[in-house]
Amino acid sequence: MDRRAFLAFASLIPVLSACGGGGNDSPSTGSSGGTGSPVEPVPVGRHAFSFATNSNDFLIDGQSFQIRSGEMHPARIPVEYWQHRIQMAKAMGLNTISIYIIWNYHESSPGVFDFSTENRDIESFIRLCQSEGLWVLVRPGPYVCAEWDLGGIPSYLLAYPDIKLRTDSVSDPRYMAAVRRYIAELAPRIAPLMASNGGPILMLQVENEFGSFDSNAVYIEEIRQCWLQNGIAGPFYTEDGIAELMHSRSNVAGGAIALSNGSSSAISTSRSHFAAVPAMAGEVYTGWFSHWGDAELGGSTADISSELASFMQRKQSFNLYMVHGGTSFGFFAGANLEIGTGQYQPDITSYDYFAPISEQGAATAKFLTYRNLIASHLSTPPAAAPALPGTLTLTGASAPLPTLYASIWDNLPSALPASQTIAPLPFEMFGQSFGFALYRRTLGSSGAEKMKVTELHDYATIFLAGQYAGALSRPAVPVGYTRDYAAVTPGTDMTLPAVPSNALLEILVEGMGRVNYGTDMIDRKGITQSVSLTDSMGQTSQLQGWEIVPLPMDESFIANLKSVCTNPAKSGLFFKVSFNLTETGDTFLDMSQWTKGVVWVNGRNLGRYWKIGPQTRLYCPAPWLRAGINDIIIFDLHQLAAAPIPLVGRPDA
CATH class of the missing domain: 3.20.20.80 (Glycosidases)
Known part of the structure; x- marks a missing residue:
């Protein structure tokens, strides 16, 4: 049976009361007695x-x-x-x-x-x-x-x-x-x-x-x-x-x-x-x-x-x-x-x-x-289960309320030298492992009507002359998945809106997980091959001369974000909330009202979220929180600074 064939993944079940049992399964020397398992030496000292x-x-x-x-x-x-x-x-x-x-x-x-x-x-x-x-x-x-x-x-x-x-x-x-x-x-x-x-x-x-x-x-x-x-x-x-x-x-x-x-x-x-x-x-x-x-x-x-x-x-x-x-x-x-x-x-x-x-x-x-x-097969019962760590509920007035904090466009680091970027390069070619990268160039008066990003790995938001033009997704997206921003197109081809003269084309690419199984594991991230434009006459040309801005979104980058947003109507925004806790506990942050992005709690990356699901909540362990002031930063590829969304946190149930 292929280990990667799909199996059902079940909902989590509330914590049970502590399982009983007195004793310890770590065996001692001598006869085990009864019908239990054979002697099992405690792993102390040298053993063969x-x-x-x-x-x-x-x-x-x-x-x-x-x-x-x-x-x-x-x-x-x-x-x-x-x-x-x-x-x-x-x-x-x-x-x-x-x-x-x-x-x-x-x-x-x-x-x-x-x-x-x-x-x-x-x-x-x-x-x-x-x-x-x-x-x-x-x-x-x-x-x-x-x-x-x-x-x-x-x-x-x-x-x-x-x-x-x-x-x-x-x-x-x-x-x-x-x-x-x-x-x-x-x-x-x-x-x-x-x-x-x-x-x-x-x-x-x-x-x-x-x-x-x-x-x-x-x-x-x-x-x-x-x-x-x-x-x-x-x-x-x-x-x-x-x-x-x-x-x-x-x-x-x-x-x-x-x-x-x-x-x-x-x-x-x-x-x-x-x-x-x-x-x-x-x-x-x-x-x-x-x-x-x-x-x-x-x-x-x-x-x-x-x-x-x-x-x-x-x-x-x-x-x-x-x-x-x-x-x-x-x-x-x-x-x-x-x-x-x-x-x-x-x-x-x-x-x-x-x-x-x-x-x-x-x-x-x-x-x-x-x-x-x-x-039932052991001579002594297993030890009792330890107590579940404490939990935390954040709802109603206690739910943190993130607000607009910064824009990726006002926090861009230096681009790669132009001599390296004639063609679009995948992350690995400029020493980046994870995160995002921005690919941009001026189009001139191309008259382009369609764009193809060949071997996009893995998700891109597209901007023309500073305006959001759509998104491309290597992962499949549900039929009709549009949200309120624009359609997300599965695949690599998209029809462009009217292209102004000398428009700046910007492609912000998120690299998602690399393939971990099978014979096709060479899975570089970013634009891994080419970008081409097709005009109204059907003529196609590949774009060269890219400016590439690496965006690893690591802890250092997040810690040094500047709270600047000169264009809140251009998606690619950071939202932040600082809130006080008198005590900590495990919780799950509900991201179902957000679109697609990443969450950091006190500088630690909880992971990706995406509205298409099926996961809608991110586990936030108590040790990553602290008594006193806590900071949560959200980077969302599509969300704009509309009405603030409460960040509800509930224990798993």
């Missing part, structure tokens, strides 16, 4: 994790061990909530946490790494798991997918026009040189945390779902060698669907096998063909994700109770993807290309995934169902 040679068992210090894992991604969780989410997984009866380490979240430009600030301190997350008595599976890529921008691969590699990704050093030495640099930086942080060195890490995954991309055993082995050369000798494992594994033989030498959309029967199939190593259900999907423009978030129909019961009865190892999804804050949400049509489908900001633990960290109905099921 290995594979049984004649069975499907994983072993810790020679004893059979069932991996009961739940996936969560530190990059999607505020660091202040790491321990809470880990404790929630433990309370569901799990004994292991699986994590992606996302390369481009830690290396933003070549050789510039960050493994220390905020939720990038991976070592601290892994130690927190150990402090809670949980083991860890580490999935460091270099490719992770994860509905994350470019599947976690740094976009700076796309500055090479002919780059090849996810391939060996003979096919593209530039890619593998970057991979080696990443692994060399990461390995010394991981090595002390391996179980053999007294840490909680049981296994390290080599690449991710490579069988869905290619068949290249040389590449898989080259990555394994990178880890060996940097002091990590395994144990290793790979992840793939059973069909892809059988077709591409994408397993790593001597490594265990984890199966996407894994099931008891798939484990048996894997064992019959790869008898030397154990197999586990590496991704058991608890829900699914959504794209902008989907008809709805979906329903909570995904129920893995039957499969989970089978795993527990047979003592087979599994990993729930996701046990807690979290949020793709900032510009990190990825995208897909629809199979068959190639339609670009950017992912929404929320990565709630309809997981057992909601985006806010609440226990859902699934949580209680799965907890009870797992607990």
Whole structure:
């Protein structure tokens, strides 16, 4: 089954009362007694994790061990909530946490790494798991997918026009040189945390779902060698669907096998063909994700109770993807290309995934169902669920009221040198990873009637002589989606209004998520090919000589906005509100009355919103608010300074 096929995405369920249970699933030495699971040593001290040679068992210090894992991604969780989410997984009866380490979240430009600030301190997350008595599976890529921008691969590699990704050093030495640099930086942080060195890490995954991309055993082995050369000798494992594994033989030498959309029967199939190593259900999907423009978030129909019961009865190892999804804050949400049509489908900001633990960290109905099921097979009940962090309601008089603050047109940084911009360039060619860019030039007396932006990536608002002329959208937009500003045209072609002589053409382009799955991952942002005009006689000409203004919209840019707006009738406006809080709490900001843009709270990027839905609210975690004065800034591509819109905030319900 293709991992990116659509599944329903269910509405969030109010937090349940604390799940009962006294005791702790972190086992002690000695006999487990009863009919519960085998002995599971607390991950303190050095331990030997290995594979049984004649069975499907994983072993810790020679004893059979069932991996009961739940996936969560530190990059999607505020660091202040790491321990809470880990404790929630433990309370569901799990004994292991699986994590992606996302390369481009830690290396933003070549050789510039960050493994220390905020939720990038991976070592601290892994130690927190150990402090809670949980083991860890580490999935460091270099490719992770994860509905994350470019599947976690740094976009700076796309500055090479002919780059090849996810391939060996003979096919593209530039890619593998970057991979080696990443692994060399990461390995010394991981090595002390391996179980053999007294840490909680049981296994390290080599690449991710490579069988869905290619068949290249040389590449898989080259990555394994990178880890060996940097002091990590395994144990290793790979992840793939059973069909892809059988077709591409994408397993790593001597490594265990984890199966996407894994099931008891798939484990048996894997064992019959790869008898030397154990197999586990590496991704058991608890829900699914959504794209902008989907008809709805979906329903909570995904129920893995039957499969989970089978795993527990047979003592087979599994990993729930996701046990807690979290949020793709900032510009990190990825995208897909629809199979068959190639339609670009950017992912929404929320990565709630309809997981057992909601985006806010609440226990859902699934949580209680799965907890009870797992607990019925354990000799001691799981620990009680920790209390849900406090919540915040902003309605009525307490709802912040953003007002016009600034215009992007009065905050433009310097343009690129003209010598670089004969043709329109994508973001990556001028060193920009995320955000927006402005492409502009004077048209003269062209008599143009139509314009075509070839390979627009991904959304553009068009202005002629300072007047809004319309928008183009690479993502599909609902039929009749116009709002009150002008039509948004799906695709790349638009009919122009009458073009005044010497009119300035301005194209403000938003780069949305890069494609994170499949064979077409080279997904540069901005105008990636050309702009052409067609006149009334049908004559077409390409425009050259562009002025390009990079607009990464990073924290520094937002912090230095000038409160200037000389033309409030020209869309591309910032709105701001400062408001006082006596206490903080988690809330969800309702963006349903806004059109398309980005929200920053106290300088932190909550992510994208878009009126086409299906997501209409953005999660704002309590740690990003503060007692006292708080600032919210909204950049909207279309909204004008009409009557202020109250910014309602409600706890998830």
